[in-house]
Amino acid sequence: MIAYISRRLGYGVLILIGVNLFTFALFFAVNTPDDMARLAIGGQRVSQDAVEKWKSERGYDKPLFINRAAEGTARVTDTIFYQRSVPLLKFDFGASDGGRSIGSEILNRMGPSLALAVPTFLLGIIVSIVFSFTLVFFRATRLDFWGVVLCVLLLSISSLFYIIAGQWMFSKLLRLVPYSGYLNGLDAIKFLALPVLVGVISRLGPEARFYRTLFLEEVGKDYVRTARAKGLSETAVMFRHVLRNAMLPILTGTVSGLPLLFMGSLIAESFFGIPGLGSYTIDAINAQDFSIVRAMVFLGSALYIVGLILADISYTFADPRVRFE
Structure with missing residues (x-):
């Protein structure tokens, strides 16, 4: 297991290096440092002296990859890539184009993001599994039919509709919760209640339908028929066998x-005014702050690689037959 994890981490480092190179080349292929300066200062009529001053203050006046005017290692180190992208491999996010510390912003905004994402994630999984398992338990009935119809309807509607409809109904019509905003502590509950509800409902359709397919696939396998032939009740078969064996792909x-x-969440945090990492990324995209965007892309890639490794490790706990040599 240790050798497998070490090998996967090694692959992950190579992937992060590739992501870093690709995003750097992509962003600077779209916009040159001069374009970035004009966007930040405010228009195409900005004088070249103002552009050069902006570039000099932020280190964008250097060559991209190779500084032919320098000597020795400075030919590589005295470049935009080495000073702005290589530190990302050490999770040193540096400063944004506006001069603010990206690392500090990430730490400050991580709490509101988790306050919204964790309850939405946990409640969404529980509701989807319970709903889909109920449909399978009463399969081939009216409940199963209308449950599938509801899932199709839910997954056919954009998440923006749920946000706008939720704000109109619960904030404007019923006045139960505020439109948007965020406060720390227990006061955050009234601001997070509607985003969490919208998040659970918007993911119910696709997730419940997927989980229902997994449960139905397990119901038709030989071990289920064998369990029924031994005299086990339908409840015991469903909970002790079908549910447990379907948990591997769910993990x-x-x-x-x-x-x-x-x-x-990029969309939910922006619409509900939650100062998390999702709204931070959207604001950076709107402001053309590519330092923040590159940092968030790199961080998201690193977290995704960690998630895949954790998923592989969880297989061994869900199914004792799975072993990594």
Whole structure:
């Protein structure tokens, strides 16, 4: 197991290096440092002296990859890539184009993101599994039919509709919760109640339908027929055998998604005014702050790799037959 994890971590480092190179080349292929300066200062009519000053203050006046004017190792180290992207491999996110520390912003905004993401994630999994398992338990009945119809309807509607409809109904019409905003402590509950509810409902359709398919696949296997032939009740078969054996593919999506909870939700945080990492990324995209965007892409890639490794490790706990040599 240790050798397997070490090997996967080694592959993960190579992937992160590739992601770093690709995002750097992509961003600077779209916008040159001069374009970034004009966007930050405010327009195409900015004088070249102002552009050069902005670039000099932020280190964008250097060559991208190779500084031919320097000597020795400075030909590589005195470049934009080495000073702005290589530190990401040490999780040193540096400063944004606006001069603020990206690492400090991430630490400050991580709490609101987790406050929204964790209850949405846990409640969403529980509700989806219970709902889909109920449909399978009463399969081939009216409840199963209308449950599938409801799932199709839910997954056919955009998540933006749930947000707008939820704000209109619960904030404007019923006045139960505020439209948007966030406060620390227990006061955050009234601001998070509606986003969590919207998040659970919006993911119920696709997840419940997927889980229902997994449960139905297990119901038709030989070990289930053998358990029934031995005289086990339908309740015992469903809970002791079908549910347990269907948990392996479910773990793939749930455990691998745990580290990504730190990244927050781009849409929900922006619409509900929650100062998390999701809204931080959206604000950086709107402001053309590519330092923040590159840092968030790199962080998201690292967390996704960790999630995949955790999913592989969780297989051994869910199914004793799985072993990594």
